[in-house]
Amino acid sequence: MDHYNNESNQNINNNQVDYKHFIPRQNGFVFKFIKKDNDFIHTFAEGDFLEKIGLSPAYIIGKTLHDFSPKDQANQKHCFYETAWNGNLVNYEGGANGYHYLASLTPLIIDSQIVEVVGTAIDITDYWKDVTKIQELEKLSLIGELAAGIAHEIRNPLTSVTGFIKMIQERSNDETTNEYLKIVLHELSQINTIVNQFMFIAKPKETMEIINTDMKALVSRVIEFMKPQANLKGLNFIEFISSDSIFTAQCDPNQLTQVLMNLIQNSIEATTDPTQKIVISLKNVNDNSFLIELTDKGSGILPERQKRLFEPFYTTKEKGTGLGLMMCKRIIENHDGTIEVNSQLGEGTTVRIILPKAFNHHQKRD
Ligand SMILES: Nc1ncnc2c1ncn2[C@@H]1O[C@H](COP(=O)(O)OP(=O)(O)OP(=O)(O)O)[C@@H](O)[C@H]1O
Ligand SMILES: [Mg+2]
Incomplete structure (x- = not known):
């Protein structure tokens, strides 16, 4: 030696x-x-x-x-x-x-x-990281294509099944049968939601319809719409704070409604203490952009899980699809905005969305 x-x-x-x-x-x-x-x-x-x-x-x-x-x-x-x-x-x-x-x-x-x-x-650590990132992106786009393909195939038969069930419902006088049909229709509408989400993941841009939208009215509408869901869990309060005078923004109101619905739904699901409220605030950041902030006092998210939130199919819920936040991010980014989640385990979660008031059509990505 x-x-x-x-x-x-x-x-x-x-x-x-x-x-x-x-x-x-x-x-x-x-x-x-x-x-x-x-x-x-x-x-x-x-x-x-x-x-x-x-x-x-x-x-x-x-x-x-x-x-x-x-x-x-x-x-x-x-x-x-x-x-x-x-x-x-x-x-x-x-x-x-x-x-x-x-x-x-x-x-x-x-x-x-x-x-x-x-x-x-x-x-070659940096190079290796880049390659891993590219592989991750490729995987995502493959998932997107698959999702679109499957969703497309499911949509047509789904529409006709739903149509026929409705016809049977109209003709049936039997109470029990009608109860069952109601459940079938409810389940079909669940499938329809998931299928639409899949379609959306693959082709988010095609479905954008930009119009001048009164943001305060939009947020209020979504809250009204979500209140029964919150009440189901015994939560009485979704509070809306909007300090600024009414302003409009160029956006796709249906898509932003979807974002808010997903976020409120997550907050409702995370909140176990019925005395805690979910607070949504809407305010100007400056002349060109505005902020939508949603805060809950729910379970919060483990730090190591926070970086995975926007991944497709990432869920900790038995019945979750794990597509909610991913869709939110897609929509916000398609509007040239940003979305970030801050969470403290056991304390609660805040989601901050910043959006431009004017939509720049030239930046529309394919
Ligand atoms: N407000 C929140 N508080 C605590 N955890 C949250 C909150 N929002 C999201 N999460 C966590 O992030 C995960 C992903 O959320 P996401 O909305 O993408 O999917 P999901 O809610 O599980 O399913 P889906 O929205 O598709 O029904 C959730 O499963 C949950 O663990
Ligand atoms: Mg969700």
């Missing part, structure tokens, strides 16, 4: 300057190994990035892969090392502690003999 340490020290002295020139210390590392007694022994290691992945030259030099890597990784890397020792260039990805790197192994041949293998590794 001493022998290798000596050799590695020599190598450090010989090579330090060279490697520093072509590998930025923070963004990568360099290492070397030789084969001895059927195992690979590291003779050199250098680079600040080593520390980020939880290693240091002292851990590596004079050691085999199994001395410092988990067994499965060590076995895998051993294969890469073997391939390089047989005279091939090898690239592989590795990582630890949330960092990712791309490593290349280059065999050094002197007099037709492989004398050592030089490995270089560069930090």
Whole structure:
């Protein structure tokens, strides 16, 4: 072992300057190994990035892969090392502690003999994150396409089933049958809502109809509409605060109604104490934009769950579809607005929406 340490020290002295020139210390590392007694022994290691992945030259030099890597990784890397020792260039990805790197192994041949293998590794963490993000987006758009396809197929038969049930209802004088039909119609309307949400996720822009809308009237209407839902849970108060004089905004009132309905619904579902009220306020931010803020004193949301709220199908509810907040975000962003959720577990949740008063048609994205 001493022998290798000596050799590695020599190598450090010989090579330090060279490697520093072509590998930025923070963004990568360099290492070397030789084969001895059927195992690979590291003779050199250098680079600040080593520390980020939880290693240091002292851990590596004079050691085999199994001395410092988990067994499965060590076995895998051993294969890469073997391939390089047989005279091939090898690239592989590795990582630890949330960092990712791309490593290349280059065999050094002197007099037709492989004398050592030089490995270089560069930090690809950012690139890796971008790729993951793109994959996430692709997944989303695939879900969107699937959703639209399925929703489209379901919509037509659903309409005709609903129509026929209504006809049967009109002709039936039997009380029990009518009760059942009422339930069937209710369930069908649930399916219809979900199907429409699916259609919407895939093609949000096509359904936008921008008109000048009195915002105060819109919010009041939604609250009136949602009050029976709140009463069902014993909640009596949805309070509306609107300090500013009436103002209009260019928006799709149906879509904003949907957003508010979803948010109020979430607040109603989260509130267990019937003495707590849900407060909605509407005010000017400046001449060009306004704020809709919705606060509940409900369960609140665990911090680690907060970043997942806008993901499709993310739900903690038995009967939730997990599409509510995602749709809200789509709609608000299509209006060039922003939506953010602030929540304290056990304290409650506040949703803040900021929207422009004028809709810029040129920014309409496809
Ligand atoms: N006001 C709130 N208070 C506490 N938790 C909330 C609140 N709003 C949303 N959440 C959490 O975020 C999750 C996602 O909400 P979202 O509205 O997207 O879906 P959902 O309500 O579960 O189902 P859906 O709205 O499709 O019926 C909820 O399951 C819940 O855990
Ligand atoms: Mg919801």
